[in-house]
Amino acid sequence: MRAEPSKSSDGDLLRALARGDQTALAGIYDRYRLILFGLVMRILHDRTEAEDVLQETFLQVWRRAGDFDEARGRAFTWLVTIARSRALDRLRASASRGRVASEAARLPHDEVGDAAEDAVRSEQGKVVREALAELPSEQRRALFLAYFEGLTQTEIAARLGDPLGTVKTRMRSGMIKLRELLHDKLGNSM
């Protein structure tokens, strides 16, 4: 029994994957390769490394699809979490070799969107980016440092030269905004 990739929900695809259906793996890959590759590129700034990480990510998805539990969170969250933590692991390994970190530091990190690229982005992504653009830039900055560079609250405070309490408040406000968005604009069906 095979899942029809283009019509199936993420949950259906992951269940088919857990049964060993390779069409479902291709389906999940086609659906999320752009956003996941964008994410790991943003973290690693290196195509070769990012492709390695994307491959590891999908192989982990293939092996562990049986662990995914729809009751515990969205499929998108599960996929993105795997990709992000693999990329951050790689980033920390390369940073300890002193390479990627300096490269990453030179690139502008606070950019929210590039009009030319918007065409390829999903509707959901658009809503999220618009909301992020509305956040005060220091809130966004703190969230991005945590999310894309894997820094802790203390590391972020040190990086920005702000008191820890301020940084925590900013991050929390930003997160509340994101969560409201999840409820109000996007619903829980995504």
Add this chain to the structure above:
Amino acid sequence: MDLMDEHQQNQESLALHALDALDATEARLLEAHLATCAECRAALAEWRDATGLLAHAATPKAPSDELRARILAAARSETRAPETSARVVPMPIAPRRSNLWPNVLRIAAAVAIVGLVIGVIVMWRRDELARREIVRITREKTRAENLLALEREARAKERDAIAMLNSRDTKKMELAGTPTAQNARGTFVFDPKTGHGMLMTEGLPATPADKQYEVWFIPKGHTPMPGKMFTVDKSGRAMVSGEIPLEARLNLVIAITLEPKKGSAVPTSAIYLSSPSS
């Protein structure tokens, strides 16, 4: 300080934990709490869903076309029983010229085909069984890993407690049961500098299903400030750690009441345990 404040404090940690941004100790304390609190686990899952949205802040990019084939080939090479077996076992093809054969041979051929088909079914089922076994073992492994993680959290909590008990700055306070809970006793150790405290209880009555014990910090001349909620084991024991609000650190007085599960803004029940008030 009221119920909303306490709720928000909890949420602050959960939101930052969803970003993996808490410092190690804080993360460990929260993990220990999460291991025992389904409500916070559910809230964390929601925060993680929100965190996942941050992925959209990255510009989508296309990986090279070869990558798709590379990933699918790598997945294929990792044996996954049902699909592979269907491909490997060839379908038996019956010879066309069978009407020229003597009956015996025809029967023999039919028997052989039936045998092959049975063989295919048996092999397929065996693969299916093996696959289920693998799924079962994998599940068990995950379960064992989870147990191990819980165990580790418990050890870490104990280590924290011991470290605190050994610290020179640590103060210790004995809590006595009130007439409501005469057999209850408790010890509260805390570091007045960091505000980090740990409560150990004994002999508290069993927690009713719809209630939890709540810690109260009572600063001088102030209304009580709510602390952590907790439940006790069969012997009325519990170990709870948390931060003492800044306002309550001087002349600390603490009390324990039994409150509705979601917590109360002000104590609503009789006091079960309290420190000697000064």
